Amino acid sequence: MPSEKKALRKRITPSAPVTIKVENSDGSSFELSWRLTFDFNTMALVEEHTGLSMLTGEVFSNPDARRVSVLLWAAALEHQPEYEGMEGLEAIRSYLTIANTADVLHALDNAFMASLPKEKADELRAAAEAKKNKEAGQAAPPADPTPAPSA
Numbered sequence: 001m002p003s004e005k006k007a008l009r010k011r012i013t014p015s016a017p018v019t020i021k022v023e024n025s026d027g028s029s030f031e032l033s034w035r036l037t038f039d040f041n042t043m044a045l046v047e048e049h050t051g052l053s054m055l056t057g058e059v060f061s062n063p064d065a066r067r068v069s070v071l072l073w074a075a076a077l078e079h080q081p082e083y084e085g086m087e088g089l090e091a092i093r094s095y096l097t098i099a100n101t102a103d104v105l106h107a108l109d110n111a112f113m114a115s116l117p118k119e120k121a122d123e124l125r126a127a128a129e130a131k132k133n134k135e136a137g138q139a140a141p142p143a144d145p146t147p148a149p150s151a
Contacts, residue, residue: 014115015078017035018035022095023097035078036072036076041078042078046070060112069093072108073093
């Protein structure tokens, strides 16, 4: 007698919202409100389509049209499965414009950070802030010259 197959249990992955405003060439527009998720399925899909590592953060450096569109597509699939496959990726690429790319990058960053353990997310945020301050020409706060009390 065949055994009954049990449904596999899946982790509920944190997600972050994104609203993409899409403007058509005729002046009309529409909005898409989605949830974005980064789990290992998402990360593996991004790596397959870009050849760049998610684990090292390589895929986030120097964003280009291919990387941004693949990141958005892969992160959207958990909650918007109708976008599976190349047809879905092409549809998502049709929604992206120079005007909405900054909002999409911000949403992707939020979704990725939501997927990380709090300590790792805090570490990455601090590193990004330090880099931003350095690029803006701001020095890090000076170290306190007062010696720590001896025990």
